[in-house]
Amino acid sequence: MLLEKGQKIKTIDGETIEVDQYLAGGGQGDVYRVSFRGEQKALKWYTCKFRDEKGFYDNLKSNMDSGSPAREFLWPLAVTEKCLGSFGYVMDLIPAGYYKVDEYALAKVKFSSFKSAVEACIQINSAFRTLHLAGYAYQDINGGNFIVDPVKGNVLICDNDNVAPDGVSTGIVGTPGYMAPEVFSGRNLPNKRSDQFSMAVMFFMLLCANHPLEGRRWQRITCMTDADEMRLYGTDPLFIYDPEDCSNEPVVEIHKNVLKRWGFLPQYMKDIFIKAFSRQSLENPSRRVSEIDWLQALCRFRSDIVRCKNPNCSNEIFINGAATTKCDCCGTPYPVANRVRLPLYEIPVVSGARIYRCQLGTCNLKDALNPVAAIVSKGDALGIKNKSGLIWAALTPSGKSKRVEPEEVIPIKPGITFKIEDYNLEII
Amino acid sequence: MPNMETTEPGARKVLPIIYVLDTSGSMEGNPIGALNQAMNETIPILREVESENASAEIKIGALAFSSGVRWISNGLEYIDDFIWNDVKAGGLTELGAALNELNSKMSRSEIFQSDTGFKLPVLLFMSDGVPTDDWEAALDAANIQNKWFLNSTKIAIALGQKADRSVLTKVVDNNPEAVILVNNLETLKTLIKVMSATASKIGSVSKVNTGTSMATQIVENTRKQMGGDTGDAGVQNPAPPVPTPAATGKSQSGWDDDDWN
Ligand SMILES: Nc1ncnc2c1ncn2[C@@H]1O[C@H](COP(=O)(O)OP(=O)(O)OP(=O)(O)O)[C@@H](O)[C@H]1O
Numbered sequence A: 001m002l003l004e005k006g007q008k009i010k011t012i013d014g015e016t017i018e019v020d021q022y023l024a025g026g027g028q029g030d031v032y033r034v035s036f037r038g039e040q041k042a043l044k045w046y047t048c049k050f051r052d053e054k055g056f057y058d059n060l061k062s063n064m065d066s067g068s069p070a071r072e073f074l075w076p077l078a079v080t081e082k083c084l085g086s087f088g089y090v091m092d093l094i095p096a097g098y099y100k101v102d103e104y105a106l107a108k109v110k111f112s113s114f115k116s117a118v119e120a121c122i123q124i125n126s127a128f129r130t131l132h133l134a135g136y137a138y139q140d141i142n143g144g145n146f147i148v149d150p151v152k153g154n155v156l157i158c159d160n161d162n163v164a165p166d167g168v169s170t171g172i173v174g175t176p177g178y179m180a181p182e183v184f185s186g187r188n189l190p191n192k193r194s195d196q197f198s199m200a201v202m203f204f205m206l207l208c209a210n211h212p213l214e215g216r217r218w219q220r221i222t223c224m225t226d227a228d229e230m231r232l233y234g235t236d237p238l239f240i241y242d243p244e245d246c247s248n249e250p251v252v253e254i255h256k257n258v259l260k261r262w263g264f265l266p267q268y269m270k271d272i273f274i275k276a277f278s279r280q281s282l283e284n285p286s287r288r289v290s291e292i293d294w295l296q297a298l299c300r301f302r303s304d305i306v307r308c309k310n311p312n313c314s315n316e317i318f319i320n321g322a323a324t325t326k327c328d329c330c331g332t333p334y335p336v337a338n339r340v341r342l343p344l345y346e347i348p349v350v351s352g353a354r355i356y357r358c359q360l361g362t363c364n365l366k367d368a369l370n371p372v373a374a375i376v377s378k379g380d381a382l383g384i385k386n387k388s389g390l391i392w393a394a395l396t397p398s399g400k401s402k403r404v405e406p407e408e409v410i411p412i413k414p415g416i417t418f419k420i421e422d423y424n425l426e427i428i
Numbered sequence B: 001m002p003n004m005e006t007t008e009p010g011a012r013k014v015l016p017i018i019y020v021l022d023t024s025g026s027m028e029g030n031p032i033g034a035l036n037q038a039m040n041e042t043i044p045i046l047r048e049v050e051s052e053n054a055s056a057e058i059k060i061g062a063l064a065f066s067s068g069v070r071w072i073s074n075g076l077e078y079i080d081d082f083i084w085n086d087v088k089a090g091g092l093t094e095l096g097a098a099l100n101e102l103n104s105k106m107s108r109s110e111i112f113q114s115d116t117g118f119k120l121p122v123l124l125f126m127s128d129g130v131p132t133d134d135w136e137a138a139l140d141a142a143n144i145q146n147k148w149f150l151n152s153t154k155i156a157i158a159l160g161q162k163a164d165r166s167v168l169t170k171v172v173d174n175n176p177e178a179v180i181l182v183n184n185l186e187t188l189k190t191l192i193k194v195m196s197a198t199a200s201k202i203g204s205v206s207k208v209n210t211g212t213s214m215a216t217q218i219v220e221n222t223r224k225q226m227g228g229d230t231g232d233a234g235v236q237n238p239a240p241p242v243p244t245p246a247a248t249g250k251s252q253s254g255w256d257d258d259d260w261n
């Protein structure tokens, strides 16, 4: 039943929600713009009777009570009482300028830069890290529930009514294409490990714009029967870039995006995808790539993406091996004179780059995305600014020790070493 | 790195939805009017679903049967190209002719041509009467000879009390749950729209953990949505199950599928 403008509905705490306007309909319910606590919000109102099943309403209430795990989630702010044969919940409105991941997959919307696609992955990843650490599993990661702004890569995650404590089933098993093999084949119900798989699919879709398991094997299926789907996504999945088995490789005429992009990805990004979709990881949920591993790779990737200095080109370049890299579009070299050696890898010294806490080594969740240092420029000279809030101990090339206060800048000179927490970094 | 502007739509399988519609004499007047209106209103709904469906590209076919058959669509058409030309009612109820036509046209050399391949076709039958030809022989032939037909997801609408539900049940793989009986034309219109939208999304939206067939899921979801809007009055529960097993021998095809005709 449709709600009407001006209609008032009570939350379980007795607050009033006033219906303003119908916005959209979905599989399970309609979404309205409403006013609530003096602000415009969205009301999801279930139209589908099965939503009244065991525990769904209670789970929704308990999600609301625990509060949103991270700002990316359009979390239930208030749940309505049961009335008019149904119920619903209030959440923030999706702001203008956000689009579903599915719309990117259909190329109806395109990122304004590769860097913003990487940013979107970072945000999705950190949202899930928080969600999982809070003991929840999302259970239904799909391209309709994730909405992304194409310019900045900011992410919002809706449909949080299926979020439940890890291991608790809400009846939803997921969306084909994003379901982990053990869930697709019915061996397991969704949990945080299957979320990790679905998240890797989404990263691949965002960065490579094709599906990681749909290559030649997929293309050669004239008509996809249930048995075919079971093999492709459930019992015998194979990554399109599996290094040992090329039988599911991308097909030139069809998988154009990934064929264009894969070759440009830095080796560590290829490696993490290969690991995330390796046979071991596909078969064994405990071998999934963890959120922290993704975060490290993605943050590194973000600092390797620069814009060509040729003003007529301004193509995005992926810096290769933290060294000077030629623009693949116009050939202009992007100069990288120096690098910073982090505990695990080197990053190019390019203006605007940041080093995040998770790039140093193991860390607390809440600190993972804190910038600890930023590359700044003054004229032609580059330096490293202390953004960590801590004092660094630095050594000059000739062995003199220096204190680097927060917000102070170290000039880029090969041979300078400095210490952040217990990690040694060196300019080379 | 290639410019993001050059991103192309990801590869999708084609999801064929084929309407097989009774336009016999008994449909004359209001029923055919309701059908035409429903189909006209279904197209924009399917366009919208299509524009958001990242896993399947919807193609539409429409086959009318009365005394003989007539394609309303040009084989399978992209939903953006498809225009519904109103059909007139008149003639016999040659369901067998429609099944024979499907048997001969559901083939890689006929309507099923694509670089990316297909999802299982959805066949949506609608009839208000009793077939006047040898539909049974045609059905058996299609099930034996045509893998596409055999494996299709089949659902049916029985319009009015005169519709032969047992015939439709047999056509839809002996699955009584895949037949919906409708007694009034308003409900028919809503039903065609809701059922089409549901069928076009099947396989691309969140799944609930059930072991039921696609056809049953489409019908169940359709009922749920209809329940909200129009009340259950016009849409009755299925006839008591006929104790025959659903079509057996459904495909276990391999990666190459050279055996699809
Ligand atoms: N917070 C919101 N603000 C504005 N619009 C929203 C909001 N949440 C959802 N919508 C709109 O409502 C539509 C349906 O919402 P939602 O996806 O939650 O429904 P659903 O019943 O789960 O549908 P489906 O199962 O088809 O995904 C969405 O496509 C979106 O356009």
Ligand SMILES: [Zn+2]
Residues within 6 Å of the ligand: A308, A309, A310, A313, A314, A315, A327, A328, A329, A330, A331, A332
């Ligand atoms: Zn260039």
